[in-house]
Every structure is written in C-alpha cells, then in structure tokens.
Amino acid sequence: MDRFDVLLVDHTSRFGRNQAECIRYKEELKLLGKTVVFVSQGIISGSDRDFLSERINETMDEGYSRNLSRYITEGLVRKAESGLHVGPSPLGFKSELKAGTREHKVPDPATIPILFMALKEYATGDYSYREVANHLNADGYRTQNGRFFTGYNLRDILSNRFYEGKVVYHQGLPDEQIINGSHKVPEDVHQLWLRCQIIKKERTNQTTGRPRRENHDYPFSHVLKCHHCGNSYHGEAVYYKDTTKLRLIHERHSHGKQCNIMPKSRSVDSLNREFAERVLAYVNLDKGWKTRVMAVILNGGVTENKANQDQANRLSKVLENLRKQHLWGDISDGDYRREKADLERQIKTLTPDTTPIEMPNMERAAQLLNEMPALWQHPGVTNKQRESLVQEVFNKISIDGDALVTVEPKPEYAPLFAEMLTHTLNGYREFDSPPPPPNPTHVLRNPGRFRFPGGQR
Numbered sequence: 001m002d003r004f005d006v007l008l009v010d011h012t013s014r015f016g017r018n019q020a021e022c023i024r025y026k027e028e029l030k031l032l033g034k035t036v037v038f039v040s041q042g043i044i045s046g047s048d049r050d051f052l053s054e055r056i057n058e059t060m061d062e063g064y065s066r067n068l069s070r071y072i073t074e075g076l077v078r079k080a081e082s083g084l085h086v087g088p089s090p091l092g093f094k095s096e097l098k099a100g101t102r103e104h105k106v107p108d109p110a111t112i113p114i115l116f117m118a119l120k121e122y123a124t125g126d127y128s129y130r131e132v133a134n135h136l137n138a139d140g141y142r143t144q145n146g147r148f149f150t151g152y153n154l155r156d157i158l159s160n161r162f163y164e165g166k167v168v169y170h171q172g173l174p175d176e177q178i179i180n181g182s183h184k185v186p187e188d189v190h191q192l193w194l195r196c197q198i199i200k201k202e203r204t205n206q207t208t209g210r211p212r213r214e215n216h217d218y219p220f221s222h223v224l225k226c227h228h229c230g231n232s233y234h235g236e237a238v239y240y241k242d243t244t245k246l247r248l249i250h251e252r253h254s255h256g257k258q259c260n261i262m263p264k265s266r267s268v269d270s271l272n273r274e275f276a277e278r279v280l281a282y283v284n285l286d287k288g289w290k291t292r293v294m295a296v297i298l299n300g301g302v303t304e305n306k307a308n309q310d311q312a313n314r315l316s317k318v319l320e321n322l323r324k325q326h327l328w329g330d331i332s333d334g335d336y337r338r339e340k341a342d343l344e345r346q347i348k349t350l351t352p353d354t355t356p357i358e359m360p361n362m363e364r365a366a367q368l369l370n371e372m373p374a375l376w377q378h379p380g381v382t383n384k385q386r387e388s389l390v391q392e393v394f395n396k397i398s399i400d401g402d403a404l405v406t407v408e409p410k411p412e413y414a415p416l417f418a419e420m421l422t423h424t425l426n427g428y429r430e431f432d433s434p435p436p437p438p439n440p441t442h443v444l445r446n447p448g449r450f451r452f453p454g455g456q457r
C-alpha cells in the first residue's frame with residue numbers, strides 16, 4: 001500500500017525464516033524502491049559496504065532459526081514418532097478426522113487414479129518425469145493447488161517414502177527420522193512405487209544424472225603467497241576413499257628459479273586453525289581506537305603541510321594583485337581568466353586535503369575486524385564466507401613453508417592494524433629480533449605488512 005519508504009528492522013534474524021526468503025523479500029522491496037535498515041547491527045540492506053556482514057548474519061540467523069524450530073516442533077516429532085504423516089497430504093491421499101483418533105491420512109478416491117497413472121507410466125521405464133507430468137496434464141489432471149504437474153512434482157512423488165508405508169521426519173536434516181507409518185498404503189500402489197525406484201536407480205547410474213559437485217572453497221585462495229619466492233598457493237582437492245581433503249599447494253612453476261621451501265602444501269583445516277591462533281587472536285580494537293587513530297591522522301598532516309601552506313598564501317596574494325590589475329584595466333579579460341585559473345589550480349594542489357576522513361567506513365571496518373575472530377570460528381560460517389572475509393580485509397598473507405609470517409591488509413584496514421600493533425598488540429615485542437618501534441604516522445601513510453607473534457620461526 002506504499003505506506004512507508006524505509007523499513008527499520010531490529011535485527012536481521014527478525015526479517016525472514018531463511019536466507020533464500022530474506023533475499024527474495026529484500027529484492028521485492030528493492031524493486032519497489034524501499035530501503036531496509038537493520039538497526040541494531042547498523043546494516044543498510046543491499047549496500048555494497050554492508051554486503052558481507054549482511055550475508056553472514058543471514059546465514060547465522062538461519063542456523064539459529066533451525067535450532068529454534070526444532071524445539072518448537074517437538075509436538076510434530078511426537079506425531080511423526082507415533083507413525084503419523086506430518087504436513088499436507090501426499091497425492092492420492094487425504095486427511096481424515098474421526099472422533100477419538102488423531103488426524104491421519106487415508107486413500108482419496110478422487111485423486112488416487114492420478115497417482116496410479118503417474119506410477120504406472122514411470123514404471124514402464126519409457127518416460128522421464130517431465131513426460132509423465134505432461135501426460136497427466138493432457139488428461140486434464142491438476143495438482144492439489146490446481147496447477148499443472150511438472151517434472152519436480154513427479155520427482156517428489158517418487159522420493160516420498162510415504163508410499164512405501166514410512167513416515168520421514170525432517171528429511172535430509174541431521175535429525176532425520178524414518179518411522180513405520182500408521183497409514184495404510186494400498187498394496188498395488190506400494191508395489192508400483194517400489195518398481196519405480198528400480199527405474200529411478202537405473203537412470204541415475206546412467207548419464208542422465210551427474211553426481212552433484214562438491215563445494216571446494218579455499219579461504220586463502222588468491223591471497224596466500226610464499227614468503228620465500230612470492231609465488232602463489234593454489235587449491236587442490238585430494239580424494240580419499242570416503243572423504244575429500246582440501247589443500248593449498250605452492251605453485252610449482254617458479255620462473256626459472258627453484259624454491260626449496262618445505263613443506264610444499266598445507267591443509268585448509270590447519271591453515272584455518274593457524275590463522276585463528278596466530279592472527280585473529282590479536283585482532284581486537286578496544287574502545288579508544290578511534291580517538292587514537294584520529295589523533296595520528298591529524299598530527300601527521302600538520303608539519304608536512306606547513307611549507308605548502310606558506311606557498312599557498314603567497315600565491316593567494318598574487319591572485320589578489322592580479323584581480324586589482326584587471327579591475328584597473330591593466331590586463332585583458334582573456335589574460336586575467338587564464339592566469340587566474342592557473343593560480344587557483346596551484347593553490348588547490350598546495351592546500352591540504354580537507355575532505356573529512358571517512359569515519360563511518362572506518363567504523364564499519366573496525367566492526368568487521370572485531371567480529372572476525374568469532375565469525376571465523378562460527379560453525380555456521382562456510383569456507384566460502386571465510387574466503388570473502390579474507391578477501392575483504394587482506395591483500396596478501398605470506399607463509400614460510402609451515403607458518404604464516406605476515407599479513408598485508410587492504411588500505412582501508414591498514415590504520416586499524418597499525419592501531420592494534422601500536423596499542424593493543426602486546427605480544428609484538430616478543431620477537432627474536434625486534435623490528436624498530438613502528439612509527440604510527442609512517443604506518444598509517446604507508447600501509448604495509450604486519451608481522452604477528454609466532455609468525456617467525
């Protein structure tokens with residue numbers, strides 16, 4: 001009804017039941033020109049800078065919501081445990097409520113012919129899901145919602161163990177349960193459904209179904225480099241009998257020169273752990289970071305710009321004289337305009353950049369950094385998300401064979417790392433050969449590499 005322009009939501013977890021739903025409704029609101037703001041997390045939905053935290057929050061919220069729903073639906077579990085089907089009736093069946101008994105499913109004379117036809121056709125082995133669906137539609141049959149049948153409907157029917165007499169609770173989830181149902185499946189339906197399973201299995205063994213590709217995500221891809229020769233590491237999946245291990249491996253082709261660093265590869269799991277222990281354990285900005293970072297940035301500018309400022313003042317006086325000469329008619333309009341433009345350009349380059357430092361961006365960066373250790377270890381965060389975290393914050397992470405040695409943050413994160421080094425990072429002095437004390441101004445202006453304790457062998 002177009003009664004609002006901005007929707008303020010307390011927390012991402014209040015917006016939708018799962019990530020897919022969140023994305024869908026946000027998209028719809030965006031098309032209508034509405035803005036969604038998650039107030040307590042300070043996220044403007046859909047903005048580039050909040051993209052990462054928004055997605056990660058949605059994922060973690062979904063995990064939370066799944067846990068919650070597991071408790072809420074305990075009643076449904078009990079129902080399933082007593083062999084009663086949970087949810088809407090499968091095709092060919094309907095709900096029956098009789099006094100003294102709980103709701104249960106019985107064959108529905110109105111729709112069971114559709115089920116028969118579908119199972120019979122598929123059991124011949126001559127038709128695909130889609131073809132069977134087309135035949136049902138051509139015969140005038142429709143789904144319970146009055147829609148045309150699709151291949152997906154057939155796939156669902158043929159994977160629904162209800163027709164085998166079972167009740168499946170939370171299919172595909174960790175707490176999946178398969179229970180003998182209390183409903184009666186007509187024997188001919190049961191037999192047909194089982195015959196369809198054989199056809200289905202034969203088909204998947206052939207070329208029609210390709211095995212689903214596993215996700216291979218390497219949190220440090222494109223960022224991890226050899227400290228010795230600078231070569232990149234690339235991801236490789238190593239297949240064992242019943243498990244796949246992901247590793248990052250030193251590039252073999254070194255331009256002419258041999259790199260003797262050992263070992264040549266590291267498992268993704270151990271790198272993740274080491275990154276948490278050696279780097280993220282020190283990532284922490286306390287309350288005073290902002291004041292200190294601001295002070296350094298402002299002081300750094302003053303002395304450097306003193307000479308420039310004097311020069312700019314001189315040029316301003318020249319400009320003032322030029323204006324008077326023009327006023328008195330001593331120089332032509334054209335000359336005046338040309339010289340004025342020239343002087344103004346020079347003054348501008350000498351004047352210190354007074355653009356306010358973008359603190360909101362830095363605050364967001366600080367927030368992400370402070371959340372990073374918890375996010376990194378959160379069971380709901382995937383390696384793909386870890387990869388985006390790493391790529392958001394770091395240009396380069398270098399490894400000396402078996403240990404991470406330095407990190408090179410992106411310029412927008414560099415002042416915060418400098419702050420951590422100079423203020424928070426107490427372990428910094430524990431090095432075998434301590435580097436010169438960092439000059440905060442220098443670090444801020446030359447975002448560079450940062451060594452972490454334990455990073456040196």
Ligand SMILES: [Zn+2]
Pocket residue numbers: 226227228229230231250259260261
């Ligand atoms: Zn190397």
